[in-house]
Amino acid sequence: MNKKLKLAVCQNKVIADKDKNLLKMKKMIAKAVKQGVELIILPEMFNCPYDNHYFPIYSEEIPGGKTYEFLSKQAKEHNIYLIGGSIPETVVEDKDEKLYNTSLIFGPDGKLLDKHRKIHLFDVDLSDGVTFLESNTLSYGEKVTVVETELINIGVAICYDLRFPELMRLMVDKGAEMIIIPGAFNTVTGPAHWETLLKARAVDNQVFVVGASPARNLEADYHAYGHSMIIDPWAEKLHEAGSKEDVIIQEIDLTKLEKIREELPLLKHRRSDLYKLEEI
Numbered sequence: 680m681n682k683k684l685k686l687a688v689c690q691n692k693v694i695a696d697k698d699k700n701l702l703k704m705k706k707m708i709a710k711a712v713k714q715g716v717e718l719i720i721l722p723e724m725f726n727c728p729y730d731n732h733y734f735p736i737y738s739e740e741i742p743g744g745k746t747y748e749f750l751s752k753q754a755k756e757h758n759i760y761l762i763g764g765s766i767p768e769t770v771v772e773d774k775d776e777k778l779y780n781t782s783l784i785f786g787p788d789g790k791l792l793d794k795h796r797k798i799h800l801f802d803v804d805l806s807d808g809v810t811f812l813e814s815n816t817l818s819y820g821e822k823v824t825v826v827e828t829e830l831i832n833i834g835v836a837i838c839y840d841l842r843f844p845e846l847m848r849l850m851v852d853k854g855a856e857m858i859i860i861p862g863a864f865n866t867v868t869g870p871a872h873w874e875t876l877l878k879a880r881a882v883d884n885q886v887f888v889v890g891a892s893p894a895r896n897l898e899a900d901y902h903a904y905g906h907s908m909i910i911d912p913w914a915e916k917l918h919e920a921g922s923k924e925d926v927i928i929q930e931i932d933l934t935k936l937e938k939i940r941e942e943l944p945l946l947k948h949r950r951s952d953l954y955k956l957e958e959i
C-alpha cells in the first residue's frame with residue numbers, strides 16, 4: 680500500500696444538457712489533475728438531472744455510451760483512477776428494458792474495473808416537501824462492490840445505500856479500506872444526516888469515506904445538498920465543499936487506517952459466536 684494518496688472530488692452543477700455537463704466535468708478533472716491527484720470521484724447522476732423524468736432520456740447502455748467513452752478516455756488520458764459518480768444505465772434483456780443508477784469505476788488504463796448498481800432505491804415522502812420514488816423508473820442493484828486497486832481497496836455504494844450499515848460492513852469484510860459514496864442528498868436530509876452518516880460509516884468500519892455530491896442547482900426541481908466531504912477512519916473531516924461548484928483536493932495518509940485498526944481493533948473484537956452478517 681502506498682502511504683499517501685491525493686484525491687479529488689469534482690462537485691459539478693448538473694443541468695439539463697448532457698454534453699455541457701460532460702464538458703464542465705472535463706474542465707474540473709483537468710483542474711484536479713494539475714494538482715497531481717491519482718483518484719478522482721464524481722457525484723451521483725453527474726451528467727443527468729436527478730429526476731425520474733430525465734433518467735430514461737439520459738440513460739446509456741454500458742459499455743459503449745457517450746458517458747462511458749468519456750470516462751474511459753479521461754481516466755486513460757490522465758492516468759488516474761476515476762469513480763464515475765453515477766449515470767442512468769439501460770439494460771435490455773429479452774426485450775425487457777430496465778434502468779439502473781450505476782457507478783462506473785475506471786483504472787488508469789481506461790478499462791472498466793467494475794460497476795456498482797444502486798442497491799437501495801430512494802422511495803420517500805417527507806412532510807418537509809421532499810418526495811421521490813426512484814423505483815418508478817429504476818431497478819434494484821444486486822451486488823456488493825469492492826475494487827482492489829494499486830492505491831487502496833475501494834468500496835462503492837450510491838447515496839441512499841449509505842443509510843444501510845450492513846452493506847458498508849459487508850464491503851469492509853470484502854476488504855474495502857475506502858468507501859466512496861456518490862450521493863445527491865437534498866436540502867432537507869442533507870443538513871440533518873449527510874455528515875453524520877458519512878462519519879458514522881467511517882468510525883463504524885475504520886475506513887476513509889468520501890461523499891461526492893452534485894452542487895446545488897436552484898433552477899432544478901430537486902435541490903442537491905452539495906457539501907462533498909472527505910472523512911478519515913477516526914471520523915475526522917479532512918475537507919468539505921460548500922453548496923456551489925467546486926473541486927476539492929486532499930492528500931490522505933493511509934497509515935492512519937493501519938494505526939487506528941491496530942490500536943483500537945474493533946473489527947477483530949466482533950463476537951461471531953453470537954451474531955454474523957453474510958452476503959447472500
Ligand SMILES: NC(=O)CCC(=O)C(=O)O
Nearest residue numbers: 801838839863864865868
Ligand atoms: N439520491 C438519493 O438516494 C438521496 C438520498 C437521500 O437524500 C437520503 O436522505 O437518504
